[in-house]
Amino acid sequence: MLTEALRDSLVISIAGGVLSVDRTAALQVMVSRPIVAAPVIGYLLGNAAAGLIVGVTLELLLIGDLPVGRYIPVHETGLSVLVTGITVTALGAMEGARGVLTDALLVLPLALVASIPVSRFHQKADEFTRRLNSRFFKEALAGIEAGGEGVMKANLKGTAAFFAVNTAAFFATALPVLLVSRALFPRVQAAALMLPAFGGCVLIGISAALYAVYSEKGLLIFSASGLASAFILVWLALLW
Amino acid sequence: MVTKSALFKVFLGSFFIQSAWSFEKMQGLGFAAAISPAIKELWQGEKRKEALKRHLAFYNAHPYMASPVLGAAIRLEERAREGTAAADAAVSFKKKIMGPYGAIGDSFFWGSVRPLASCFGILAALLWGFWGPIVFLAVYNSFHLWMRWQGLRKGYALGEGVVNYIREWELPRWSRRFHLIAMALLGACSAALSWNALRLLAPGTEGRYFAAGMLGATLLVIAFATFLSLFFKKGMTVSRLVYIIVVPLIVFGAVY
Numbered sequence: 001m002l003t004e005a006l007r008d009s010l011v012i013s014i015a016g017g018v019l020s021v022d023r024t025a026a027l028q029v030m031v032s033r034p035i036v037a038a039p040v041i042g043y044l045l046g047n048a049a050a051g052l053i054v055g056v057t058l059e060l061l062l063i064g065d066l067p068v069g070r071y072i073p074v075h076e077t078g079l080s081v082l083v084t085g086i087t088v089t090a091l092g093a094m095e096g097a098r099g100v101l102t103d104a105l106l107v108l109p110l111a112l113v114a115s116i117p118v119s120r121f122h123q124k125a126d127e128f129t130r131r132l133n134s135r136f137f138k139e140a141l142a143g144i145e146a147g148g149e150g151v152m153k154a155n156l157k158g159t160a161a162f163f164a165v166n167t168a169a170f171f172a173t174a175l176p177v178l179l180v181s182r183a184l185f186p187r188v189q190a191a192a193l194m195l196p197a198f199g200g201c202v203l204i205g206i207s208a209a210l211y212a213v214y215s216e217k218g219l220l221i222f223s224a225s226g227l228a229s230a231f232i233l234v235w236l237a238l239l240w
Numbered sequence: 241m242v243t244k245s246a247l248f249k250v251f252l253g254s255f256f257i258q259s260a261w262s263f264e265k266m267q268g269l270g271f272a273a274a275i276s277p278a279i280k281e282l283w284q285g286e287k288r289k290e291a292l293k294r295h296l297a298f299y300n301a302h303p304y305m306a307s308p309v310l311g312a313a314i315r316l317e318e319r320a321r322e323g324t325a326a327a328d329a330a331v332s333f334k335k336k337i338m339g340p341y342g343a344i345g346d347s348f349f350w351g352s353v354r355p356l357a358s359c360f361g362i363l364a365a366l367l368w369g370f371w372g373p374i375v376f377l378a379v380y381n382s383f384h385l386w387m388r389w390q391g392l393r394k395g396y397a398l399g400e401g402v403v404n405y406i407r408e409w410e411l412p413r414w415s416r417r418f419h420l421i422a423m424a425l426l427g428a429c430s431a432a433l434s435w436n437a438l439r440l441l442a443p444g445t446e447g448r449y450f451a452a453g454m455l456g457a458t459l460l461v462i463a464f465a466t467f468l469s470l471f472f473k474k475g476m477t478v479s480r481l482v483y484i485i486v487v488p489l490i491v492f493g494a495v496y
Contacts, residue, residue, distance in 0.1 A: 116479050194493040197493055
């Protein structure tokens with residue numbers, strides 16, 4: 001059990017470290033967002049479908065969490081790594097799984113509630129890296145004074161620092177979390193009545209997303225579009 | 241004139257503008273690193289050192305909005321070398337523009353384009369599974385990459401005039417439009433979620449019962465989501481709301 005947990009933690013920590021560089025340090029093409037990161041982590045752990053469900057739910061929940069000014073938002077990649085890690089590990093550990101979709105829905109609320117406080121550690125690690133980066137500024141300045149070409153090199157050291165600190169933070173949190181999940185979930189059968197908790201997560205997600213793009217005129221569009229889409233889906237269902 | 245190769249290196253460097261983000265200088269080092277290929281072509285010896293140190297100063301704006309600023313700063317450095325602009329013209333321009341460009345970029349890219357791309361991605365995932373992440377990346381990066389490249393190109397061509405050029409894009413107006421589209425997509429997501437919930441909870445339902453269930457479920461999702469969004473207006477965070485609503489539901493599910 002320890003070997004498997006160690007292997008999984010190492011794999012998802014390195015993958016999470018690479019993906020999380022995209023949050024701030026490099027590219028920013030949004031592969032660090034939950035809708036991309038969670039399916040990737042799920043795939044690496046052998047269950048991409050569960051990762052996709054986690055990714056869609058977390059994306060909804062975190063649409064409105066914006067990195068504005070000095071505010072450092074929730075570490076969405078960290079949360080994706082942890083929630084996907086717990087969900088996939090739990091599904092693997094539980095006996096008599098009835099199918100990926102249903103069971104991922106059942107485990108996800110537990111994984112989310114357990115991961116939110118742990119992911120604060122990733123936020124702290126991010127702050128630590130930003131403090132650490134000051135030294136690269138001094139290094140670049142010294143390089144220029146010496147007539148060298150060290151500006152770009154010093155800048156890229158920042159990317160390496162973000163990767164190293166994030167990977168270490170992911171490993172430090174993923175290993176205990178995965179070990180506990182492996183030990184706990186064979187004894188827990190996620191009940192079908194856990195579905196309302198998943199429904200609660202989704203409703204909070206839609207409301208958070210709604211608030212992020214809210215306007216009074218838009219509220220009418222939201223409702224009209226919802227009902228029109230429902231009519232279209234019903235019509236298509238009756239047609240087929 | 242700066243060569244095309246140097247401009248392309250600056251374009252690549254713009255993707256690393258936040259690499260060494262720090263609380264003291266924010267993107268200062270990233271900006272100096274990104275502009276350094278152009279500086280190396282424009283200045284030699286002590287003047288190059290001075291130019292690089294100039295650009296190491298405090299700088300913070302939205303990372304994608306750095307591209308027009310980089311382009312304009314290169315043009316101003318060229319003019320400084322020709323003697324038609326002051327040596328610190330580029331730095332003054334950066335200081336003047338970083339505040340507004342930070343605000344515009346945050347509101348347009350973080351506040352509008354990303355939610356829009358997320359809504360497209362989520363809806364695509366609900367309807368077509370793994371196409372969701374691909375749709376999300378395609379929608380988001382079409383705006384993102386266009387801004388990076390076009391911003392740098394126009395910044396270099398127009399110098400300080402790039403400010404007026406970007407003003408003509410009317411980004412705040414597009415933000416409002418994107419919000420409306422995102423809300424329409426969220427409505428469609430609510431219906432798609434209701435569809436999936438109904439198929440999961442009542443798989444055999446057909447005909448008028450299915451139609452009534454679908455419309456009822458969608459109306460409930462719309463009403464609950466609108467009601468819950470009021471909590472965010474009062475300063476509630478997502479994490480707190482998860483604990484207030486989801487934890488009791490988990491306990492209920494476990495005990496019942």
